Amino acid sequence: MSPVEHTPTPAMLAKAETLVEALPYLQRYAGRTFVVKYGGHAMGDPELARDFAEDVVLLKAVGINPIVVHGGGPQIGAMLKKLEIESSFVDGLRVTDAATAQVAEMVLAGSINKELVSWINQAGGRAVGISGKDANFVTASKVQRTTRDPGSLIEQAVDLGFVGEPSKVDRSLLDTLSAAGMIPVVAPIGVGTDGATYNINADTMAGAVAAAVGASRLFLLTDVAGVLDKQKNLLTDLTPPDIAVLRSDGTISGGMIPKLETCVTAVEAGVDAAVILDGRVPHAMLIEIFTRQGAGTLVRAKD
Numbered sequence: 004m005s006p007v008e009h010t011p012t013p014a015m016l017a018k019a020e021t022l023v024e025a026l027p028y029l030q031r032y033a034g035r036t037f038v039v040k041y042g043g044h045a046m047g048d049p050e051l052a053r054d055f056a057e058d059v060v061l062l063k064a065v066g067i068n069p070i071v072v073h074g075g076g077p078q079i080g081a082m083l084k085k086l087e088i089e090s091s092f093v094d095g096l097r098v099t100d101a102a103t104a105q106v107a108e109m110v111l112a113g114s115i116n117k118e119l120v121s122w123i124n125q126a127g128g129r130a131v132g133i134s135g136k137d138a139n140f141v142t143a144s145k146v147q148r149t150t151r152d153p154g155s156l157i158e159q160a161v162d163l164g165f166v167g168e169p170s171k172v173d174r175s176l177l178d179t180l181s182a183a184g185m186i187p188v189v190a191p192i193g194v195g196t197d198g199a200t201y202n203i204n205a206d207t208m209a210g211a212v213a214a215a216v217g218a219s220r221l222f223l224l225t226d227v228a229g230v231l232d233k234q235k236n237l238l239t240d241l242t243p244p245d246i247a248v249l250r251s252d253g254t255i256s257g258g259m260i261p262k263l264e265t266c267v268t269a270v271e272a273g274v275d276a277a278v279i280l281d282g283r284v285p286h287a288m289l290i291e292i293f294t295r296q297g298a299g300t301l302v303r304a305k306d
């Protein structure tokens with residue numbers, strides 16, 4: 004054998020350095036639980052979906068317990084359109100009548116959930132798809148919202164129909180699956196105490212799950228680089244008071260409102276940090292977790 008064959012190439016050395024750089028993170032996070040929310044907008048590209056599934060399987064392989072919560076807003080919208088059912092949003096939440104709730108459950112707990120389970124399993128994981136109805140693990144109550152016309156001081160109640168928020172999350176099903184080496188994949192559907200189906204915003208669901216299991220990290224993967232200011236610059240670090248200002252001055256709108264509300268609730272409930280990440284970047288989650296290079300917007304309870 005010639006000595007040349009024993010000399011690692013620069014590419015091989017770079018790979019080894021990447022693994023060594025990951026070592027402190029691997030040691031720090033082994034045994035911890037990470038909740039990952041995969042948004043409907045980030046789901047469109049099959050190539051990226053495969054990368055995402057590999058990232059989740061890699062987390063499990065290095066001793067982290069990932070729990071995936073998925074969205075599917077655009078996919079519900081497309082199905083409602085096909086069925087000629089009108090749809091509208093208030094502050095990023097879909098107004099959900101009984102017919103819409105049925106379609107939301109069909110799309111979320113049916114096709115999307117199984118697609119994601121299948122991607123993760125193809126990447127070598129053991130994913131199990133569930134919704135909040137399974138073992139009654141997410142009890143939901145009806146969301147109460149008010150709106151105010153611009154220029155008016157009067158708050159008016161708006162009826163969002165079957166839009167729910169988790170009032171109780173029983174972590175035992177998630178713990179059982181995780182302990183058995185499986186990866187829970189959660190559709191954001193909850194069940195009322197009367198058995199009604201509730202459509203839950205997927206960010207809200209992910210935050211409630213993260214709080215219930217005492218997750219170390221909550222990742223929200225979406226289709227923007229993170230939270231942007233009015234000049235479209237990325238805001239890399241935020242605290243709950245910063246977020247209150249962004250909301251009141253109109254910097255954030257639409258789907259970013261429930262996303263940041265979720266981050267605040269999660270960090271105030273004890274989750275170490277919530278991160279809004281660009282799901283369009285291949286392996287965004289691995290880069291954020293295992294390298295010195297942060298990505299997206301990090302929300303912490305304090306500076």
Ligand SMILES: Nc1ncnc2c1ncn2[C@@H]1O[C@H](COP(=O)(O)OP(=O)(O)O)[C@@H](O)[C@H]1O
Pocket residue numbers: 041042043044045074076095206224225226227229230231232254255256257258259262
């Ligand atoms: N200040 C902001 N910074 C970034 N995105 C924002 C902001 N305000 C509103 N948004 C909107 O929030 C969207 C992300 O929320 P959403 O559409 O619900 O994503 P997902 O389906 O991934 O949950 C962005 O695509 C963007 O249109």
Ligand SMILES: CC(=O)N[C@@H](CCC(=O)OP(=O)(O)O)C(=O)O
Pocket residue numbers: 041042043044073074075076077079095096097107166167191202203204205206258
């Ligand atoms: C109440 C409510 O708005 N539910 C959402 C659930 C799906 C979701 O949140 O999906 P994304 O994360 O892809 O937006 C909806 O009906 O669109």
